[in-house]
Amino acid sequence: MRDINNIILLIVVGLAVSSIANANQCPAGMCKGDNDCASSYCMNGAGKTPNPQGCFYCHVNIPTKKIADGVEMPMAGLGTWTYNNSMAYDAVSKALNLGYTHIDCALGYQNQESVGKALKDSKRERSTYFITSKIPGGLNFSAATASMELSLQQLGLDYVDLMLVHFPAAWSGQGGKMLRLEEWRAMEAFQKSGKAKAIGVSHYCRRHLEDILSINTVPIAVNQVQYHIGMGTEGPNATDDKQFCDEHGITYESFSPLCGPCGKDAHMELITGKMVTDIGKKYGKSGAQVSLKWQVQQGIPVIPRSDSVDHLLENIDLFNWKLSEEDMNTLTQSKSPPVAGDGPNSGDCSVL
Numbered sequence: 019m020r021d022i023n024n025i026i027l028l029i030v031v032g033l034a035v036s037s038i039a040n041a042n043q044c045p046a047g048m049c050k051g052d053n054d055c056a057s058s059y060c061m062n063g064a065g066k067t068p069n070p071q072g073c074f075y076c077h078v079n080i081p082t083k084k085i086a087d088g089v090e091m092p093m094a095g096l097g098t099w100t101y102n103n104s105m106a107y108d109a110v111s112k113a114l115n116l117g118y119t120h121i122d123c124a125l126g127y128q129n130q131e132s133v134g135k136a137l138k139d140s141k142r143e144r145s146t147y148f149i150t151s152k153i154p155g156g157l158n159f160s161a162a163t164a165s166m167e168l169s170l171q172q173l174g175l176d177y178v179d180l181m182l183v184h185f186p187a188a189w190s191g192q193g194g195k196m197l198r199l200e201e202w203r204a205m206e207a208f209q210k211s212g213k214a215k216a217i218g219v220s221h222y223c224r225r226h227l228e229d230i231l232s233i234n235t236v237p238i239a240v241n242q243v244q245y246h247i248g249m250g251t252e253g254p255n256a257t258d259d260k261q262f263c264d265e266h267g268i269t270y271e272s273f274s275p276l277c278g279p280c281g282k283d284a285h286m287e288l289i290t291g292k293m294v295t296d297i298g299k300k301y302g303k304s305g306a307q308v309s310l311k312w313q314v315q316q317g318i319p320v321i322p323r324s325d326s327v328d329h330l331l332e333n334i335d336l337f338n339w340k341l342s343e344e345d346m347n348t349l350t351q352s353k354s355p356p357v358a359g360d361g362p363n364s365g366d367c368s369v370l
Contacts (some may be wrong), residue, residue: 044073047331061117068254077117078334083319085239085269086216089179092148093314097321098271105133109325110136114147116330122273122321123173124152124184125165129173138174148179149323150242152220155185156193157199162204170213181205181214182242186226186369190317194370195229206236217266218242220273223367224259229267234290238268244279244357244364245318247288247309250350255363270311273319279356284355293352297345304332312349313337 044050048069050059064073082090095111098106098121102317106129107159110121114136121137123130130151137147150172153165166181183201187193205217218240219230230238243258254261262269274280276288288294294305303311306329313320314336322333341349359365 024269031091039346044071047053047075047076048075050074056123058105066313067116067203072316075116075331077294078331079337080334081337083317084270085218086181086237089216089239090148091180091240091269091271093319094310094336095122095148095150095208095319096330096333097122097323098127098129098133099124099273099278099323101127101129101323101325103129105129107132107136109323109330111331112325112327113327116141116327116334117335118330119146120148120150120220120319122150123169124182125169125172125258126154126184127151130169132173133366136176144175146310149175150176150180150182151174151178152182152184152242154188154219155183156188156190156197157201158197159200159204163208166204166208166213168180177213177215179215180218180240181216182206182220182240183222185221186219186223186366187323189209192367198226198229199233202230202234207296209236216240221364221366221369222258223369224254224262225367226227226258226369227262227266231266234311238266240271241279242271244272244274245270245313246275246277246280246355247349248284248355249314249357250312250352252357252362254365256357256359258364258366269319269323271319273321273356275313276294276309277358278323280355280358284358297341298346300345301339301341303339307332307336308341308345308349308361311339311341311342315346 049055052059057078060074061077068074081093082092085091096118110133123133153168208214209217216239220242222241225289241263260270277285288309289306294308298305298308310320324330355363
């Protein structure tokens with residue numbers, strides 16, 4: 019009888035020790051000290067708040083890509099399109115707490131003041147994050163300058179790392195080549211004043227880029243366009259002429275890399291679809307991570323949106339693993355989901 023009691027006691031003690039050990043362990047990607055983070059460090063310094071289990075986040079190293087002399091763009095960041103003010107503040111605050119280094123904004127998103135508040139409240143040094151903003155297309159010199167100054171005011175910053183013209187004309191289509199050139203001259207003046215480290219464009223096709231290249235004295239650093247799995251073999255009218263950007267040293271950046279504007283079914287195809295999830299199982303990654311990795315592995319920076327901590331962590335966990343050549347080819351050859359826009363085209367190249 020005594021032996022049985024001893025055995026029971028050992029089992030109870032063992033379970034208690036195991037329970038204590040498990041309670042002291044942090045989930046993957048979290049830590050109590052540097053030893054919990056493989057090839058990284060624990061972000062448990064001053065100003066950081068642990069979760070109820072006392073766990074902090076491991077720092078994620080996000081590589082950068084040179085987009086202009088002295089300007090390095092992080093290969094993954096946070097997009098803020100469609101977020102209202104409270105959502106923008108929440109998402110940006112979480113992202114900065116997790117170690118994000120790039121926040122993508124726009125005057126037209128009407129949430130930059132909340133982004134600026136999140137930046138200020140984070141207490142992070144300005145040099146630790148990269149900010150992109152955009153102004154509307156189709157503006158004359160003075161209107162473009164006023165829009166850029168307003169962006170800085172809303173963000174509470176002295177400069178942005180990258181300023182883009184959001185569209186090759188006004189959203190209504192009004193503008194044309196002459197205003198495109200005038201607006202670019204305003205962008206150059208802004209950059210030369212030190213208020214933007216680099217300047218670029220968004221939604222521009224070859225013809226629009228050629229307009230700028232005929233007069234520019236500052237390089238076009240970036241063309242931010244729609245790009246995602248399903249577009250890997252598409253032509254210039256769908257991709258806004260990716261090849262032309264590559265040939266002219268213009269960094270090709272992907273907005274909506276998970277096909278946000280494509281509709282719910284197409285969007286979810288790149289997150290929970292069979293092709294991306296089956297490939298993800300080989301690497302212990304999610305379908306969304308596979309969709310994003312397909313782009314960053316080609317050297318294309320991405321700016322997916324999320325306000326979920328788990329998804330925010332996934333969206334930057336892209337750099338310590340690699341898709342095989344076979345898997346990259348499978349994803350490139352996929353025809354789905356197609357570009358969102360004007361039928362088989364983005365619609366950007368028809369803008370005058």
